[in-house]
């Protein structure tokens with residue numbers, strides 16, 4: 117409630133699952149640009165697929181984010197997306213199986229493992245809010261989780277300080293479960309407006325709270341501003357999973373988080389419309 121960031125360990129996601137997803141990410145970003153552009157996000161109805169360097173701008177005061185990304189959402193074991201995700205409906209875009217055999221399986225295995233972990237965490241947030249432990253259960257039946265593979269080249273020498281790995285921003289969903297490699301880059305903004313390093317700790321995930329949880333709790337839970345700047349001299353990989361509530365759920369302040377002194381700060385909106393509008397702001401696709 118003060119920091120909005122924490123680490124978890126003994127999280128139950130197998131090291132091999134993480135290692136396979138990382139290996140898949142490395143193989144993907146090493147593909148020729150044309151192969152990656154074949155599944156460019158501009159070809160997707162709902163912001164899935166590949167984002168090139170500077171294709172996204174998380175902080176409107178900056179000139180673009182110096183990362184490459186690859187985004188997917190939920191799909192079933194036959195590879196079909198849900199048809200009823202409202203504003204966020206649409207299929208994943210995958211690289212060619214011949215070119216990258218095993219990629220899809222490795223990424224989906226990681227996705228499903230971290231979604232299961234995320235489901236275990238909702239009851240903890242509910243209890244912290246003095247709500248029944250299963251409060252979020254019927255709001256997270258159809259995992260509205262977005263997984264991103266991220267690749268950050270190192271920025272060395274003189275750099276434009278308006279180009280960062282990912283500019284200062286808050287995340288849109290309830291919470292983000294981030295795997296990061298051993299290259300330091302991630303920073304969170306504390307209450308004194310100082311940047312604090314979220315130093316990589318092997319065997320852990322960093323979890324940060326996002327705007328959906330802040331909207332639900334009328335800012336009792338903090339959605340903390342963060343950014344990543346890789347000036348390490350080596351490339352960095354990270355894999356965030358943004359776990360939101362089902363896209364058809366209306367986000368509105370919980371009665372226990374509203375009072376005469378603390379009036380509701382946010383207009384109710386469905387999770388799908390909210391996420392879509394926030395993602396659209398960071399891309400130049402005009403969607």
Ligand SMILES: O=C(O)CCC(=O)C(=O)O
Nearest residue numbers: 266282296302344354356
């Ligand atoms: O790569 C990281 O450490 C952070 C990524 C991030 O903040 C995001 O994708 O929203």
Ligand SMILES: [Fe+2]
Nearest residue numbers: 285286287342
């Ligand atoms: Fe983020």
